[in-house]
Amino acid sequence: MLTFILKRIGLSVIALFGLSVLIFCICHVMPGDPVRMALGARASDWAVENMREQMHLNEPLYVQYYYWLSDAVHGNLGQSLVTRRAVVDDIKEFLPATVELALLSGIIMAVLGITLGAVSGRYSNTWIDNGVRIFSYVGIITPSFVFAILFLLLFGYVLHWFPTTGRLSAGLVRPPVITGMMTIDSLIAGDIAAFANVFWHMILPAFALAMGGMAQEARITRSTISDNLGRDYISSERGLGFPERLISLKYLLKPSLIPTISILGMDFAALFSNAFLVELIFNWPGLSRYGMNAILRKDINAVAAVVMILGILFVIVNIAVDLIVAWLDPRIRLSGQGGE
Amino acid sequence: MRFFSHPLVKRRIEAARKGWYKFSKNPVSLVGLSVIVLILILAIFAPYVAPNPEHAGRYVNFAESNQPPSLHHWFGTDTFGRDILSRVFFGFRYSLIMGLVVLAIATPIGVVLGLLAGYYRNRWIGTLIMRITDIFLAVPPLILALVVCSILTPSLFNAMMAVTLVWWPWYCRLVYGLASSYRGEFFVQAAEVTGATKAHILFREILPNCVSSIFTKMSLDMGWVILIGASLSYVGLGAQPPTPDLGTMVADGAKYLPAQWWIAIFPALAIMLTVLGFNLIGDGFRDLFALEEV
């Protein structure tokens, strides 16, 4: 088991390393001169040249890569050409907002998705089932930006149930920064009003992000439960006198969760990517909006940093999912399978 | 006609017929198929079926701008006075083209690499291919596509290239898994022992067993690729105006919500309909092949 984890981590590190090379190359292939763009068209040649020297832009690519990597390891991810701050500071400010949002989305996705799917699977071919199936289809085919626009429109502008931008209403004091995640910080500080306010701001974007994944989870859970209902061990358990309720809630659910959790991992990662558009639409000051802006304005340091961070997050989520699945399914643990 | 009387060809035709029979028994698949056929027809014959085909290009008529849906313009008009219905029909073209081109390029690359990686999994080439695949799979596809798109001039073609680049690894991984497990099967060993060439083993022994999974994935992927394409267009990195790309249309229309809702909503529905159609077909295939496996 331990070797399994270590091997996975090892492979992931190699992949991340390769990713860093890839993203570095991509960013440095960008047409246009980033320095000139940053300094403006009217900067003097001398200033431009100076900056180029400073950023090692005249050196061969692999040398630049080395500088970049060693800087990164020391916590220096360069300077954002857009915000003019150290990228690291930008990340410290924006990452927690995205993580917070993703966590809430993930919880919604998992809990609601699995519950809907389980109910639907148990009552196959009834109106409950059909309703959930239609809902899941809608959830899967609708792009997340469409959900974002619709929710914003309907619940924000039309019904005025939820605020439409930002994380905290104007006039409220931001809780002291400990984790950067306002919900947790406000709880730590004991500021319930702020907590409620922040949470309220989070609901619409979180749901918009969660819809697609929720629908996927519901579908997978439903079909797995439906399949497993016909399995011999369920018949056997029934035949031995296990009560129906116990079978549904325990003996059917646990094996059915296995494919669902695997997909959950992928969907959770997809959250981060869908966040690029949703954060933009809700003006949520998170890493994805920051990254999106960086991409659109060719802010190479920021882009590279954001991609790497997302890559690391993605890897962590995947490993966590693998671990959970291995815990759920003893066949993987005990027969030494799993991964490649 | 001699071609059709060859026993192998006859068997294939028979299998296709049986497959169609089973596929058509499933109402969900038929709905999906009808939707896709409809969209195909609208897309291919757009210049003939659209009431105002010229609105798909450079056209301005401010007198007619921002009209709500009416008998004259079923989907209303946008800020430039262009008929949205016609633009949606043309928009289908770009969505479908994106899906087709991306899959047509990404799938063969991914499949071939996956076969090689799976068959040679313990040699350097297998490891190399999979490590490269891992790199691409280390971030969600949309993000990488966004980055690649941003360094190129925004255009539909570049968006397609970006998505292709990001998409082939998924096929590689799928086929890698299948090929690895088939490698140990007796039919492969039998082929090796009787001296078949590697090409034969890969393409005539292993690949046919993967076809159903690949095919299912392709039909489902059409929907996802179209969604990613729409997302890219939404942020302006795909087809450029005045090209009637569905994602771009949603982005343009978003500014006018909720008052002129039709400008954004109809293209959004069009995207959803397309994705729905491919999802339903993909599900149909999945059920079809799953039954056969049992």
Added chain:
Amino acid sequence: MTDPILEIADLHVEFKTYEGPLKVLNGVSMSVQPGRRVGLVGEAGCGKTTTMRCVLGILPNPPGKITKGSIHFHGQDLLHFSKREFQRIRGHGISMIFQDPTAALNPVFTVGDQLETAIRYGSKQTASRKEIRHRALKALSEVQLPDTERILTCFPVELSGGMRQRVCIAMALATEPELLIADEPTTSLDVTIQDQILRLLYDLVENHGTAVIFITHSLGVVREMADEVYVMYAGNIVEGASKDELFHAPLHPYTQGLMSAVPKLTGGGVAEGIPGRIPEYISPPGGCRFHPRCTRAMSRCAGECPQFVTIHPSHQVACFLHSGESHG
């Protein structure tokens, strides 16, 4: 004669499919006395497992449907049982061992968990956790599994096929059922293990006085294990007799065919098969379902279905060759 513990009368079952209804069971009748061992023999696909699933109430309801007939357990009509009533009699009333122990055990729960739940819900009275655990250990040791404490914590994947089958047997017998249905319990095991498991089962049901229905396609197994035998073909019981009667004087052409199909180690001679194949259930042959393959078929056999009649007190058969000889 005491009252039978289980009485199946003229059971008909259909399965709905796309191509039409499959008439899987076409009038199955059998009865089991308390404490007796009954063998149910037949080829793969003849409906043995389906019959037993009806008894337990686990026939998958779409697509299966009982169209005619009755099943009585201790005089109670099972066909009109609600789910709750079934759940109450399962376990201590009727219990079942499945053919494939790997498929029959839930892969993500420990043996102990499943065994203890079976005991807890399958017993007549409620028992404390300690007692349940005690009984679980006892059940495992009765099936001669070593290191019972450890096995309780194992997952099915950690055990060998033979051990898994022992666990299934333990689960079925731990609730002390009055009737045990053993569906080909040794088919998926190695030949060397088969013998052990059969002996184990024999001893256990002796000790507990359990009535058993032993489903198998092997005459050899039946010969060792059963007191009475029913022979089944294509959804019909074609012959039923005490073991000695059946082996000495099989009456139905199918049974006779089965007997001669078994190669004998002594006495020489060549084993003969039965020509033909089992019928399609979509459109089974009219009349007696065996008649297309029967060497002694008469014209009557194609039209009418022979009734299951009693020839001697311990011998019943459904065949027109013997129809004139019923003794009440």
